[in-house]
Amino acid sequence: MIVHFEPASEEGIASVVRSAAAERVTLAVVGGGTRAGLGNPVRADRALSTRRLSGIVTYDPAEMTMSALAGTPLAEVESALHAKGQMLSFEPMDHRPIFATTGEPTIGGVFAANVSGPRRYVAGAARDSLLGVRFVNGRGELIKAGGRVMKNVTGLDLVKLMAGSYGTLGILTEVTFKVLPLPPAAATVVVSGLNDAEAAAVMAEAMAQPVEVSGASHLPESVRSRFLDGALPDGAATVLRLEGLAASVAIRAEKLGEKLSRFGRISQLDEAQTRTLWAEIRDVKPYADGTRRPLWRISVAPSAGHQLVAALRLQTGVDAFYDWQGGLVWLRMEADPEAELLRRYIGAVGGGHAALLRAGEEARGRIPAFEPQPPAVARLSERIRAQFDPSGIFNPGRAAALVQN
Incomplete structure (x- = not known):
């Protein structure tokens, strides 16, 4: 004991x-x-x-x-x-x-x-x-x-x-x-119906605008209904948070919506919905399912996240959504963690970090949970x-x- x-x-x-x-x-x-x-x-x-x-x-x-x-x-x-x-x-x-x-x-x-x-x-x-x-x-x-x-x-x-x-x-x-x-007000601009690659381009476009986006996430159709109790508009949701004074948030949200309207359907969440949605994104609500199915937290370049997921989908069963403008990928495997495959593909898209947050006891015992360090860094550590x-x-x-x- x-x-x-x-x-x-x-x-x-x-x-x-x-x-x-x-x-x-x-x-x-x-x-x-x-x-x-x-x-x-x-x-x-x-x-x-x-x-x-x-x-x-x-x-x-x-x-x-x-x-x-x-x-x-x-x-x-x-x-x-x-x-x-x-x-x-x-x-x-x-x-x-x-x-x-x-x-x-x-x-x-x-x-x-x-x-x-x-x-x-x-x-x-x-x-x-x-x-x-x-x-x-x-x-x-x-x-x-x-x-x-x-x-x-x-x-x-x-x-x-x-x-x-x-x-x-x-x-x-x-x-x-x-x-x-603490920002006194917040709103979320939603662009609906984009695939993962299109969403990456839209998030990059949004970040280039002078509107101070403080959250940029893409929720594919596979997870969209698990947020806000299914209240998000139909189709994959690319969500962009704006925070600050109420008048400023309203003006910036309108400008951002106009700028992105050529990419897809635009809608907006109010402050209460915004607070709830981003807490659910933060806490990875779609994969809080009571299972031990492998869950990875992957950090790559924002333009590489959707490429990584697309490549993995050709090889194994995965589900994913994106935060940090696409640079943070929350990836759930349906069966084995596939660590070797995943880390090889991360290298192929330019490198990054992958942490195995959750898995069965056997997998946790044999797979390095954190990204293996280069030999020189490992010796220093x-x-x-x-x-x-x-x-x-x-x-x-x-x-x-x-x-x-």
Whole structure:
């Protein structure tokens, strides 16, 4: 039976780590446990959760910065921000629907996994909002890096390195991050009836317009009815989000609709529909189906996403939709993950990253969950891990790449 630890202080976490290092036993590091199915299985001797290390430490709305303990529920952070008309600009997704997990996402887990949503391609990833961290390394030492303002760049590279390291370098105990004003209004322009290639061209056209599109996604007919309870217009939907002051959003939506009307039928979603739709895109609603069918998160050039999917459809059964102007492909395989085929085709369309988010236990045990690194990068990653965690006690088996989109 695995022993579970839930320390309520940094020193408590450090003590557990020191004991594990001395006894040469491994630790599975978790926050709220909502991403339990992500990546290769972590088989450890003990489990350590940060969920009791909870609370907002400081929040300065005027400076648009917040510090919070790593186990603070994401919902608590977002509630405090919304009360002041602010938000996390990178729009972190909730992984519970696709993994069929419970618990509460934590702010530490968000940064440890570099979780970002539809606004990422214009606002940056989670790591781009991270200003400072406190964490416990594999020796049980407490490390502090970064600060509360962006101009303080001391240790900034270390801060970014911790974001997306999936608990393989250290255990985050506190994070400091910047926030942005919450847009007071939003609308979505819908172009209906386009195939994947046509949608890629339309999204590129939309991004070239001076209308500040903050979300660009294409929902093929195979998934369109699973959004907004089927309320989207008939046909594949290419959806483009606009945010800001209400009057500005209305004018920009009208201009964008006029510009794109030659490509297909134009309609518009109101603010309530827009908020719902983009939350569903963020949380990958079509594939939150309670199954373990393989689900890939693929990052490629925006012009290459539809080419990749078209090539795969000639070889195997797949379903997909697109975010980040086509550069993020959510791809569900009907049977085997087909990792070798997929990664070969990614190389053929110009390269990118593929992460196997979900699969059956057997597939998760044999397929590298993250994009295999070039040999030189892999050696550098191992040297970095050896410096942070010399005994190799954190999240054994989780081969997390240190650079992930």
